[in-house]
Amino acid sequence: MAYRLINFQQSEEWTTYVHNSVNYDFYHTWHYHSLEKNGDPFLFVYEESDVFIALPLLKREIENSGLYDLTSVYGYSGPISNRKFADISDQILENFKYFFLNFMNTGRYICVFCRLNPFIDQKVLIEKIGGISNNGKTVYMDLSISIEEQRIGYEKRMGRQIRHLRKMPYIIKEAKTGDEISLFTAMYNENMHRLKAEKSYFFNEDYFAAIIKEDSCKLIVMYDGIKMICGAIIMCCGGIIRNHLSATAVDYVNQSPSKLLTDEISIIGRQLGMKYFHLGGGLGGREDSLFKFKSSFSNLFLEDSTWKFVSDTVVYNDLIKERKNDLNINYFPLYRYPEMDIK
Numbered sequence: 001m002a003y004r005l006i007n008f009q010q011s012e013e014w015t016t017y018v019h020n021s022v023n024y025d026f027y028h029t030w031h032y033h034s035l036e037k038n039g040d041p042f043l044f045v046y047e048e049s050d051v052f053i054a055l056p057l058l059k060r061e062i063e064n065s066g067l068y069d070l071t072s073v074y075g076y077s078g079p080i081s082n083r084k085f086a087d088i089s090d091q092i093l094e095n096f097k098y099f100f101l102n103f104m105n106t107g108r109y110i111c112v113f114c115r116l117n118p119f120i121d122q123k124v125l126i127e128k129i130g131g132i133s134n135n136g137k138t139v140y141m142d143l144s145i146s147i148e149e150q151r152i153g154y155e156k157r158m159g160r161q162i163r164h165l166r167k168m169p170y171i172i173k174e175a176k177t178g179d180e181i182s183l184f185t186a187m188y189n190e191n192m193h194r195l196k197a198e199k200s201y202f203f204n205e206d207y208f209a210a211i212i213k214e215d216s217c218k219l220i221v222m223y224d225g226i227k228m229i230c231g232a233i234i235m236c237c238g239g240i241i242r243n244h245l246s247a248t249a250v251d252y253v254n255q256s257p258s259k260l261l262t263d264e265i266s267i268i269g270r271q272l273g274m275k276y277f278h279l280g281g282g283l284g285g286r287e288d289s290l291f292k293f294k295s296s297f298s299n300l301f302l303e304d305s306t307w308k309f310v311s312d313t314v315v316y317n318d319l320i321k322e323r324k325n326d327l328n329i330n331y332f333p334l335y336r337y338p339e340m341d342i343k
Contacts, residue, residue: 003099006043006054008033014043017054020082023120026237027075028056031214035207036073038200044103046096051088053096053125055079062110062319062335069333070104070112074200075244078116078126078307085124097128104311110319111310111333118302119240119276131309136287138304139294141277143241143269150266155296158259165260168224172264175219175231181208184219184231188247198338203245208233217244220265222257230257234265241269242278262297284330308332 006014014030026032033041039058046053056077057070072078081088104112112131116122118138126132141150151159175184185205192201211233212219221231232246243265248258262279269277281304282291295301310316310333319335331337 003044003046003103006045008041017043017045017052018080020052021054021080022082022084023238024080025076025117025119025240026214026216026235026242027073027077027117028080029214029237032075032211033073035210039071041073044100046099048092048095051081051083051092053079053081053088055100057112057114065319066108067315067319068107068109069336070109072114076115076117076119078114078120078122080120085121088124093125093128096125100129101311110312110316112307113332114307116305116307118304119238119278123305126307129309131307133306133308135284135304135306136281136291137301138281139279139291139298140300140302141266141279141298142300143266143274143277147267147270151263153298158296161256162259162263165255165257170229170257170260171223172261173221173223175221176212178205178209180221180228181205181212181219183228184208184221184247187228187231187249188245190250191247194250211244220261220268222261224252229255230261232258232261232265234268236269236272236274239273239275240278241265241272241274241276242280306332
């Protein structure tokens, strides 16, 4: 029994572990981690007998401290394995816990944050370590039913709006050219400015161009004549299609073309053989307007969970005090709250 770290340069080994897993998502892949700018990606791998457990993470330095913390990529990641976690012996799960905590201690990692994948039963493992937090509900569609049955399940007003939008002379297509990527990037970042999003939600053209180089990712856009009015980066992996990042032209927000685009993505998912369309949840797990928009398409929900584990509570609290951040807010790690962030 032993653990090892697969670094970013070891792309083939990283990919082999991911592809040998029973269940994995695009968020686990080396390609997705290769686009990450908010930390140094690595794959923590514990192996015992013929079982492995792999956990992709990002290493971040806590400036002026000599300490580090761990986080995950934007999206749904968490641990994966070549066995279903429910089928792994309790002893192996305990051994993973022992070696992972040892790794955190020797590496001076104060805490770890990870958004768990609702389609993979990762809690069996993470509950051994502790720190699971409920983040509300996340919405998905079952693509095994007919499109007609799916649409019957739409909230009535939503259904009427989509039928109206389908009568408009809009064109929906897959975008591949540099000009289209440029237009989508500008539209997307304009949306983020309008929503006053954190800087981590902004991306440049290189990011979008790189992500759709992977066959499992596509940029789907909508035009009104020659004007791009809506678009989305979709991901397909493990039988699941996702709207990863999307945007609507400011002049068309009131027309809500994203409603039609969402319906269209469900059709694309069927064409690509996907079982589910994961729409996601509200901002920060809240049942806000974004959640209500998504749940108007489906009444199927999964529990959305995050992993917030502190390995050294004393040091963690000291870091918060050093940054004079005593806010009573749901942010983790609290010492990285944007207003107090040392970076």
